[in-house]
Amino acid sequence: MTSTEHQEHGRADAPLAGVRPTRQRLAVAAALEAFDDFRSAQEIHELLAQRGEKVGLATVYRTLQRLTESHDVDMLRTEDGEAIYRRCSDTHHHHLVCRECGATVEVEGPAVERWTSSIAAEHGYADISHTLEIFGTCTACTAG
Amino acid sequence: MTSTEHQEHGRADAPLAGVRPTRQRLAVAAALEAFDDFRSAQEIHELLAQRGEKVGLATVYRTLQRLTESHDVDMLRTEDGEAIYRRCSDTHHHHLVCRECGATVEVEGPAVERWTSSIAAEHGYADISHTLEIFGTCTACTAG
DNA sequence: GTCCGGTTGAGAACCGTTGTCAAATCCCCC
DNA sequence: GGGGGATTTGACAACGGTTCTCAACCGGAC
Ligand SMILES: [Zn+2]
Ligand SMILES: [Zn+2]
Ligand SMILES: [Zn+2]
Ligand SMILES: [Zn+2]
Secondary structure (H helix, E strand, O other): OHHHOOOOOOOOOOOOOOOOOOHHHHHHHHHHHHOOOOEEHHHHHHHHHHOOOOOOHHHHHHHHHHHHHOOOEEEEEOOOOOEEEEEOOOOOOEEEEEOOOOOEEEEOOHHHHHHHHHHHHHOOOEEEEEEEEEEEEOHHHHHO | OHHHOOOOOOOOOOOOOOOOOOHHHHHHHHHHHHOOOOEEHHHHHHHHHHOOOOOOHHHHHHHHHHHHHOOOOEEEEOOOOOEEEEOOOOOOOEEEEEOOOOOEEEEOOHHHHHHHHHHHHHOOOEEEEEEEEEEEEOHHHHHO
């Protein structure tokens, strides 16, 4: 558990809380702010390189992993299994994603949340998580 | 395009339609019938080996790929990106999957289907598809 | 300054998956 | 029954995303 580490350092509610805000970690966080779409770790690494920020690929992966675990970024998988990341709002939500351009809309569905947990309870499954993503073609891509 | 191949052979509605029902392909199909849970390609390959059916791993992958494309099996990805396969019912449904043992329950949620299409329409997205999977730990795995 | 644990990064390792291509197999027609 | 040509197979290599390794590198505490 990460919760056993000493938490006196850093604010408990900010991204990168409880860890050293190193140049590399701040750079990854900044890159995520720069994007509005889901991006792969390698794309983020590439953007950092273009910006002149030298950050090792392993560090990008480690940082994204940490941010995902702390729910500061959303991670989902493309059709072919690649992990992609996006800085999202704090509340639980899902995504409406354009399969052409990647434009993303956050969506909430309290009824769906209730439905999934009732289904799980009904069958005795514990420690539930769920994935729900909607893919389509946005207006811009339909027009273009 | 696979649609350019001659399709006169085989029934158009059966699994493996339009391709030679070779020993290997039949063995993979049989293995899928034997399982009631989602299984990875490598697990299926291993089962075939245990049964004495010698089928190359590449052939297992190729066959599963073909069956997935023809919608004769469902393919989804575990939380760490691995593809898993299952022979399912024909109607549209989603899954409640044990992340330990793969035990699967098919679930239907008409309300969810309606919700996803209304969300999509609301934002002007067209040509909609969606993924919805629920992961948890089944009673057997919780007990064990 | 020294200490010391957290952090980094280059590269290797890992692992699921796909590509390669010669050999085997099947199907059709003679 | 015996070619012949397309399909299929499988051992193995290659690939791509991700994680591991571990020596070097910080950066606060004292
Ligand atoms: Zn999100
Ligand atoms: Zn949800
Ligand atoms: Zn299914
Ligand atoms: Zn559905």
